[in-house]
Amino acid sequence: GAVVSQHPSWVICKSGTSVKIECRSLDFQATTMFWYRQFPKQSLMLMATSNEGSKATYEQGVEKDKFLINHASLTLSTLTVTSAHPEDSSFYICSGGQGTGEQFFGPGTRLTVL
Amino acid sequence: GENVEQHPSTLSVQEGDSAVIKCTYSDSASNYFPWYKQELGKGPQLIIDIRSNVGEKKDQRIAVTLNKTAKHFSLHITETQPEDSAVYFCAASIKGGSYIPTFGRGTSLIVHP
Numbered sequence: 001g002a003v004v005s006q007h008p009s010w011v012i013c014k015s016g017t018s019v020k021i022e023c024r025s026l027d028f029q030a031t032t033m034f035w036y037r038q039f040p041k042q043s044l045m046l047m048a049t050s051n052e053g054s055k056a057t058y059e060q061g062v063e064k065d066k067f068l069i070n071h072a073s074l075t076l077s078t079l080t081v082t083s084a085h086p087e088d089s090s091f092y093i094c095s096g097g098q099g100t101g102e103q104f105f106g107p108g109t110r111l112t113v114l
Numbered sequence: 115g116e117n118v119e120q121h122p123s124t125l126s127v128q129e130g131d132s133a134v135i136k137c138t139y140s141d142s143a144s145n146y147f148p149w150y151k152q153e154l155g156k157g158p159q160l161i162i163d164i165r166s167n168v169g170e171k172k173d174q175r176i177a178v179t180l181n182k183t184a185k186h187f188s189l190h191i192t193e194t195q196p197e198d199s200a201v202y203f204c205a206a207s208i209k210g211g212s213y214i215p216t217f218g219r220g221t222s223l224i225v226h227p
Contacts, residue, residue: 043217101146101213105157
């Protein structure tokens with residue numbers, strides 16, 4: 001099956017610093033990548049959708065200047081949480097798709113902001 | 115926009131029993147319905163999906179049924195095993211909407227050995 005990796009798997013940072021999370025599709029080309037946020041015992045909340053080479057489309061309520069998304073190639077997307085604060089602590093998950101409906105999720109990144 | 119309701123929120127069964135999770139959706143234009151399994155601390159994994167042109171799909175112990183008229187779809191797991199214990203999410207999406215999914219709230223399935 002299609003494999004998506006994320007790096008790092010977990011990160012702890014100080015308040016005010018920026019954190020970058022990488023998402024890679026290892027064995028397929030992801031024309032669309034999705035970034036989600038998930039709080040404990042809750043469903044996935046879509047943050048943004050990005051197509052390769054285009055600006056990301058952010059969901060309502062998601063600050064695009066705080067959550068910078070880059071989709072530089074068909075196999076790589078990055079999410080940068082700028083000036084992170086404790087309320088940004090969460091589980092961030094990316095997924096890749098090829099326009100057929102199936103999404104293949106990464107293993108997630110646990111962000112803890114102190 | 116699309117609204118997906120999922121029930122039950124928690125399901126506890128004995129090993130070997132069957133488990134059924136149900137979802138309803140609101141947008142009749144939705145045409146792709148995946149189910150995901152998420153284990154603790156991991157990303158969701160696609161386990162089965164169904165498109166609106168079929169009513170049922172089966173893959174070994176897992177099956178999904180779709181009733182377009184009633185706008186509901188269900189996941190059926192037979193002969194449950196402890197390793198089936200996880201959170202299961204249903205979703206609905208539309209091809210014309212770039213297949214951006216709307217997820218249900220999840221069902222925590224616990225299979226007791």
